[in-house]
Amino acid sequence: MINLVGIVGNNWSGSTNRQLLQYMRTRYADRFSLTLLEPGSLPLFSQDDENAPGPAVEAFRQAVAGAAGVIIATPEHNHSIPAVLKNALDWCSRVEHPLAGKRVMIVGSALGPMGTVRAQGHLRQILDSPAIAAHVLPGNEFLLAGAHAQFDAQGQLTNPQTIAFLDTCVAHYLAFLNAEQE
Template sequence: MAQHFEEKATIELLEINQLPVFNKPENYTVLPEVQELVDKIEAADGVVIATPEYDHSPTAALNNALAWLSYGVYPFVDKPVMVVGASYGTLGSSRAQLQLLQILEAPELQARTMPSSEFLLGNSLQAFDQDGNLVYEDKAEQLDGIFEDFLIFIEIIQQLPHSKEAMVKAAKNFNWENI
């Protein structure tokens, strides 16, 4: 996507493999590797999260990253997010995306996920050429349309600034143990 859409947007790939396993430390201070992700997410106009599907769910590494990114920091609150995914099988990460959308809309994250925009890439092992280009023309056209919609979605969300402060406050004060 970064290469395909380079004329329309700057897409930076963020790796999450450097994060330690989340353990909800009592005296929480933001880890440097988490703060780096927080800063980049906060600076971005929007975020695209790509998830593979393992056992019909997002990866443990992605769930771990989202746990760190919702514990004492709130970079996803009110942030436009587009979810895409791929899988080796024919379903193209449909179940993983559904779970991921639920996680992103949780009280601690409160991302603005783009509705009705699933991009499901099945048979991903055969889907790309040696240069990383998507070889399925119909899927490339679908992705183009969804990405154009995402750029408009970002503009729409930017016009809705009035609730962000309240949403951040709600995320900071949310505690599953006090429900």
């Protein structure tokens, strides 16, 4: 079984990005395990603390380092990624670099019609920085627009076309992961 981690890009209880990762964890349970990581539990990055960041940061970085791949679900906050997600990525860019060479899939969910397209563009740039140096799945953008109307009461996506597109993106990601291992 492939072990992946899913980074929840927001820190509030009602996050549709967390819902999306939970949905993916269930739907693709026969293909990979998905352990959700909560950047909201991390302290604010400071260079004063980078050599002794504490147990929450250590655990987060170890989980990323030990995973075969990473799925990041990002909301869009004021045309970029939320501060809480950027904070986690900054912790992964100093002293230890657990995302270096790691195969990453980006997904995103937003209330508006653009479905995180600007945040996802920024996230690709950030992940491409020299101190992070992740390998992001190219050519696939899973954008969930109008997120409040996309899930039923059980947390299931309701639109068959959306589900089919997610299936396609996940299949591409798994091929991308396997290509690395060949």
